Amino acid sequence: MRIVRHHEFGVPSVLHVEEADKPVPGPGQVLIRTEAVGVNFAECQRRQGIPVGGPATLPGSPGGDVAGIVEQLGEGVDGVSVGDRVVTGVAADGYAEYVVTHADWLFAVPEGIDAGQATSLPIPGQTAYHVVVTAAKLQPGESVLITAAAGGIGHLLVQMAKALGAGQIIAAARGEEKLAFAASLGADVTVDYSVAGWEEKVRAATDGKGVNVALETVGGDVLTKCVNLTAQFGRTVVYGAAGGELPAIEVGDIFDNRIVMGFSMWGVMGNRPDVMAEGARELLDMVSSGRVRPVVHAELPLKDAAAAHELMEARSQLGRVVLVP
Template identity: 55%
Template structure:
């Protein structure tokens, strides 16, 4: 079978297609014949040598969200069986014809979703959902600020926030096309964060009060300004650093009873399985009802993994980039 690996850090050209033996599932695992593989920005950063989640190991074989058919299951797996169509987050070796996943992470694909759309269910949709609900504690009528609002997670967060009853969704993006995309998905206010006065535009949109919840994944100056824009008793949820830049934050920045919360989906998966299961059911209902629409920007072959990473680095995508074996 084919698999994508890299033996050094660098630009997308370090990704190479190799032939290897088909793996076998161990206890608690399943083998998925991949129909679609979701590409994440975290794997772009690991390929560059930026340790996301504490590692950027070599040799590298990117992880991702793999949708397809269960080919085999390991011992003690009773929740799925061969022939089922599932999608699961795969830590390593996701860019391949076959991938191993933890059975406990597998989500059954609803008949109405194709495999590429289904790749948004594990990491992107659950990250957006739980960052808003569990970490951000968004209440109906509150205002939420979402940056990178046109990306794989962000475009879902805009829709999920609206479905949860947000009073005002303010979307940040970097181009007119991305801003229009966020508006079409339901954002009430769209602002280009490359404008020098984008923070003043947020203040104007909230009547000077600021926002109740921030979903922040850029870091650097954007994070600094987002903290300043948070209203008293507001919550800043930080779930990534796409800029690769982090500044020191003084504790007095939170003196107005603001809360800063870091978020990682794995913390939910390993520590709050009941909340994850409830969130999956709620998300599927949102999607099947049409309240949330997963958007696939591009479908590329496995051998085009480098092109997929180039697209991610260009920040041009509207929605998710997917590899299709």
């Protein structure tokens, strides 16, 4: 089978397609014939040698969100059958024609969702759900600021906030195209955080009070401003740093009854199976009912994995970037 690997850290061109043996499922595992693989920004960082969300090792083989057909069951697997259409997140060896994963990590793909859209469910979808529900505890009527609002997770957060009854959704992104995209998904206010003074537009939109919740994944100066844009008793949830920098938060920035929380999806997966199960049910309900609709920006062949990473690093996508074997 074909699989994408890299034998050095560096720019996207270090990614190459290689031939490998088809994996064999062990006890409790299933073999999936891949239909689509969702590309996550963390894999771009690990390709550079940055250990984000998991170790950066060599040789490297990016993980991702894999949608496909169950082809073989390992010993002791029940509750899933050969031929089932499923999607799952894998930590490595994900850019491949076949993947092996634990049977209890599978999502059944809802009716009306194609393979590319389905790749938004495991990591981006669950991250979005737990950021806004488990961590931020967004309540109906509250205002929420979402950075990187047009990205693979951000565009889901905008829709989830709307589905959860947010009183005001402020989407922050770079460029008019991304702002228009966020508005089409339900954002009430859009601001370009690449333009100086963007934070004043947020203050004006909230009558100077600030937002109840800020959901932040850019890092750097954007994170610092988000913390200072929260109202009294407001919550900032930091779930990434796409810009590569996590600044120190001054005590004075949070002394006015503000909360700053760091969120790791891997921490929830490894320690809170009950929360994961509940989140999976709620997420599937949101998608099946049409309240949340994953958007695929581009589908590229597996051999163009480097181009997919270039697209992610250019920050030009609206929604999801997908590889198709």
